[in-house]
Amino acid sequence: IGPQGTNGRRRDTFGCAGLQRRYPLNHTAVMMRRLVPRITLVILIRNPIERMYSHFYHFYDPKSCPGSKRNADCFHGSYLGEIGGAFKKCVAKHGKWHPLCAWGPVDTFAFHQHSRGFSLGLYAVFISLWLDLYPKKQFCVLDLEHLKAGLTTGLGMIEDCLGLPHLPSYQAVAINRRGTVKRAEPxxxxxxxILQEWYEPYNRRLCAMQLHPLKCNTSWLSKYEREDGFHLEIREEQKKQQARDKLRH
Known part of the structure; x- marks a missing residue:
C-alpha cells in the first residue's frame, strides 16, 4: 500500500491488489493493533483553529497570496476559499464523517501538506477509526493547554495514564531555532x-467521546458540556463504544 495509483497516473490514491481508494485501505491503526495490541496510545492535540493558522504559515505557498506574502488577509481569502470549497464539496458527496473528507479532500496530491490544514484538525474522525480497534481505556488524550499550564501538570497526566511514578520536577529546554522570527499577525x-462553525460538529463529538484525561477540559471544548441536552450526545457515544467493544471481541 502506498501513495500512488495502480494505473500510474493518480498519485493521490492508495493502490492494493488492483483496488484504488482516496484514503488508506489499511491504516496505521490496523498494523499497530497486530503488532502491539496492549499499547497505551498517548495523543496530544491542539485547538484546531490555532493549529490550522500555524499550518498555513508553515506550509502554504506565499506565491498563492496577494503580494506573495502570507498574512491574515491571505488566510481568510485565498486559503479558506480553497480549503472550504473543496471540503464542503466532499462533505456534500460523502458526508462529514467519511474518512476521505478528513484524509485530504483538497488538490490531487493528498500528501501535499498545505491542503490538509483544516482536515488534520478533525480529531474525532481519526480517533474514531482507532477506537474501532483499541479499547477506550488504552487512550491517553491531552491538549497542548495541559502542558502550557505547567510541565509537571501535563507530564503528570501522562504518567498517570501509563501507570508510572511521578518525577519530582521537569526542566524545559528551549529548542526553537525560529525564536527571532517576527510573530504572525492575529x-x-x-x-x-467561519472556522468555529466548520469545526463545531467535530469538536462536539470529540467532547462527547469523554476520552481520558481530556474529556472536555480545554478552553475550546468546555462550552459543549454546558449546553442543554449534551448528556444525550455522551450517551450516544457510549452506545457506539459498546458496539465497538462487542465487534472487537
Whole structure:
C-alpha cells in the first residue's frame, strides 16, 4: 500500500491488489493493533483553529497570496476559499464523517501538506477509526493547554495514564531555532467565526467521546458540556463504544 495509483497516473490514491481508494485501505491503526495490541496510545492535540493558522504559515505557498506574502488577509481569502470549497464539496458527496473528507479532500496530491490544514484538525474522525480497534481505556488524550499550564501538570497526566511514578520536577529546554522570527499577525475575527462553525460538529463529538484525561477540559471544548441536552450526545457515544467493544471481541 502506498501513495500512488495502480494505473500510474493518480498519485493521490492508495493502490492494493488492483483496488484504488482516496484514503488508506489499511491504516496505521490496523498494523499497530497486530503488532502491539496492549499499547497505551498517548495523543496530544491542539485547538484546531490555532493549529490550522500555524499550518498555513508553515506550509502554504506565499506565491498563492496577494503580494506573495502570507498574512491574515491571505488566510481568510485565498486559503479558506480553497480549503472550504473543496471540503464542503466532499462533505456534500460523502458526508462529514467519511474518512476521505478528513484524509485530504483538497488538490490531487493528498500528501501535499498545505491542503490538509483544516482536515488534520478533525480529531474525532481519526480517533474514531482507532477506537474501532483499541479499547477506550488504552487512550491517553491531552491538549497542548495541559502542558502550557505547567510541565509537571501535563507530564503528570501522562504518567498517570501509563501507570508510572511521578518525577519530582521537569526542566524545559528551549529548542526553537525560529525564536527571532517576527510573530504572525492575529487571525481575523471573521476567519475565527467561519472556522468555529466548520469545526463545531467535530469538536462536539470529540467532547462527547469523554476520552481520558481530556474529556472536555480545554478552553475550546468546555462550552459543549454546558449546553442543554449534551448528556444525550455522551450517551450516544457510549452506545457506539459498546458496539465497538462487542465487534472487537
Amino acid at each position: 487571525m481575523q475575527n471573521r476567519s475565527v467565526a
